[in-house]
Amino acid sequence: MLERHDIEAAAQRLTGQVLDTPCVESRTLSQLTGCQVFLKFENLQYTASFKERGACNKLVQLTPEERARGVVAMSAGNHAQGVAYHAQRLGLRAVIVMPRFTPGVKVERTRGFGAEVVLHGDTLDEARAHARELSANEGLVFVHPYDDEAIIAGQGTVALEMLRVQPDLDCLVVAIGGGGLIAGMATAAKAIRPGIEVIGVQTERFPSMYNAIKGTHLPMGVSTIAEGIAVASPGQITQAIVRNQVDDLLLVDEGDIEQAIVMLLEIEKTLVEGAGSAGLAALLKHPQRFAGKKVGLVLSGGNIDPLLLASIIERGMVRAGRLARIQVNARDVPGNLARITAIVAEAGANIDEVHHQRAFTLLAAQNVAVELVLQTRGREHIAEVIRQLQAHGFEAALV
Structure with missing residues (x-):
């Protein structure tokens, strides 16, 4: 079985060959999650991953x-x-x-x-x-991606670095695919601080390690934005270590991961892929589990497709109420669209898209449904735009 000295020997071999990445507190994320959050920026490695x-x-x-x-x-x-x-x-x-x-x-x-x-x-x-x-x-x-003691020992050096910088961490939250990263980190962390909690995170669509350890039979999906941890079968070596060394396993859904990606980009100004955002997603989904603790998160990778990222950002803006789609019903007469857009402008919202719907509507034939996609400051601002439109005699509602 892998031991602490194997990981310390790996750390000696890696000196000067991989980056000793920053591990720093995020005050904003700490305020938002109710625990003290320390981020390990493995997305800054040359290939943008702890691998x-x-x-x-x-x-x-x-x-x-x-x-x-x-x-x-x-x-x-x-x-x-x-x-x-x-x-x-x-x-x-x-x-x-x-x-x-x-x-x-x-x-x-x-x-x-x-x-x-x-x-x-x-x-x-x-x-x-x-x-x-x-x-x-x-x-x-x-060279196996995770089920090899040399691979696991190398990944475990992440924990050595984190505990050297922040020795009083209460908890490490680590994404699990095949289990190489959490197996190495748990081995190192438990040897240094036996009382530290190590918690693994998987997606609800790929709960392979969760099923193996907890004896559940949750169904496996076919795709996830966290493709880096979309592993159908966990490793044998890693599974044994997780069973002995890891305290708990949590599941997160796609929306949690999307939210975490956007938060890290917006708050920390750092680009993290789906798998690398799973730890923060767990804090967002299970805040009571981590309340008041000092929690170390590994931002394990930053390789994400730009088109996927663009879609995630847009969906995140919708969830935050900063991008909204409203429908305004109006008489189909000259000048009404200009009046609608003027009211929206006076309310301080920016129009992204405009679409007239005449055929696919139950409105009277002389009326038109105008769909507007708006950039707003948030949900209260959306409500104010709708109130202003209604005050000027238009039927308006969020779609």
């Missing part, structure tokens, strides 16, 4: 004979880039097997680190099987 730690720790321990053979890994995301980057640094051949559905930007970024990318299979399992075949046929060393 570099485990990959580097694994690769630097290869024998000269293994180095000469090269390595192979299966990943559709951060593990691929971590292995490719450190293999390039160390002068090793790296073959990365990625499923055919992998976004082109991730494929090109992995190739940019000098790796040979092989697109194979429509699922992660098919890609993994092909990587194993390449390992056997070409003698390449297989």
